[in-house]
Amino acid sequence: MSPHDGQSAVTVLGLGPMGRALAGAFLDSGLRTTVWNRTPGRERELVERGAIGARSAQEAVAASALTVLCVVDYDAADAVLRPDAVAGALKGRTVVNLSADTPARARSTAAWAAGHGIGYLDGAIMTPTTTIGTPAAVFIHSGPQGLYREHRPVLDALGGTHTHLGEEIGRAAAYDIALLDVFWTAMAGYAHALAVARAEGVTARELAPFAQGIGAILPPLFEQLAEGVDGGSFSGEGNPLTSAVSSMAHIVHTSEGHGIDAGVMRAAEGMARRAIGLGHGEDGFVRIAEVLGRR
Ligand code: NDP
Numbered sequence: 530m531s532p533h534d535g536q537s538a539v540t541v542l543g544l545g546p547m548g549r550a551l552a553g554a555f556l557d558s559g560l561r562t563t564v565w566n567r568t569p570g571r572e573r574e575l576v577e578r579g580a581i582g583a584r585s586a587q588e589a590v591a592a593s594a595l596t597v598l599c600v601v602d603y604d605a606a607d608a609v610l611r612p613d614a615v616a617g618a619l620k621g622r623t624v625v626n627l628s629a630d631t632p633a634r635a636r637s638t639a640a641w642a643a644g645h646g647i648g649y650l651d652g653a654i655m656t657p658t659t660t661i662g663t664p665a666a667v668f669i670h671s672g673p674q675g676l677y678r679e680h681r682p683v684l685d686a687l688g689g690t691h692t693h694l695g696e697e698i699g700r701a702a703a704y705d706i707a708l709l710d711v712f713w714t715a716m717a718g719y720a721h722a723l724a725v726a727r728a729e730g731v732t733a734r735e736l737a738p739f740a741q742g743i744g745a746i747l748p749p750l751f752e753q754l755a756e757g758v759d760g761g762s763f764s765g766e767g768n769p770l771t772s773a774v775s776s777m778a779h780i781v782h783t784s785e786g787h788g789i790d791a792g793v794m795r796a797a798e799g800m801a802r803r804a805i806g807l808g809h810g811e812d813g814f815v816r817i818a819e820v821l822g823r824r
Contacts, residue, residue, distance in 0.1 A: 598624055652671070
């Protein structure tokens with residue numbers, strides 16, 4: 530181990546926009562930061578700011594007790610970590626994998642790491658690159674509690690909030706998938722709404738303040754509905770599924786009347802009609818969560 534090992538050193542593998550933001554925050558906090566990326570050149574600005582540019586992933590991981598990996602997905606993570614030379618250099622050290630992928634991939638990577646004597650924590654970043662190093666950054670983690678506690682001081686250099694969600698290694702990815710599901714389905718609805726509004730002569734600018742109002746309805750609903758959903762009750766008081774489908778049908782008709790694909794709304798309407806067909810017309814929209822989960 531080099532004299533720089535320990536809590537004052539960190540390695541970042543993967544220097545896409547997010548990896549560069551992470552490495553930049555580590556540098557700003559004064560940590561000795563070693564960086565490496567598959568394609569050379571992306572480390573240049575970080576090296577100018579004081580980072581150590583390693584010539585290989587093996588050299589990079591050997592420089593620190595903790596390696597933070599942030600690449601596009603776990604195929605890329607495997608390509609970086611699993612060559613024998615890198616795995617050998619990681620033995621007895623720890624990887625925090627902040628690349629996004631599925632809970633199943635997190636579990637298989639953890640099993641591989643355990644088989645090679647490598648400490649492994651999985652995590653996800655829930656906010657954009659601009660938040661890294663600021664109080665607005667949000668990180669979630671899962672894996673061995675002791676390992677998390679040991680490396681938390683280094684992770685704190687990334688700013689924001691860090692939440693350890695449990696020892697089950699797939700848990701951070703499970704949260705990530707669920708939260709991205711909320712995000713992308715909402716964005717798909719928004720993009721579709723913009724197309725329909727535009728066909729009706731309404732600009733995105735004109736719609737924006739009202740769209741914000743609609744968006745603001747959601748956060749309190751997440752809180753209000755949570756206990757009922759967990760307890761198996763799906764009250765439709767004030768907005769039963771029967772009423773929701775009629776509102777959705779208007780969107781489908783307007784959209785298709787303009788020749789605009791209504792697939793996003795048809796999928797949602799289809800789920801609601803299935804729940805009604807199963808006798809849940811008086812329940813609220815979240816009954817769909819239970820119906821979808823039925824085998
Ligand atoms: P990308 O998701 O585009 O990832 C780019 C990085 O992945 C580069 O370092 C690239 O290396 C590397 N990579 C891709 N394929 C391979 C491979 N086969 N072998 C080795 N390295 C590979 O950009 P980001 O940096 O933005 O994202 C990184 C991770 O962070 C992703 O999982 C993303 O979902 C997550 N994230 C990103 C956010 C953002 O705002 N950008 C927000 C929250 C999470 P090379 O330069 O050689 O191509």
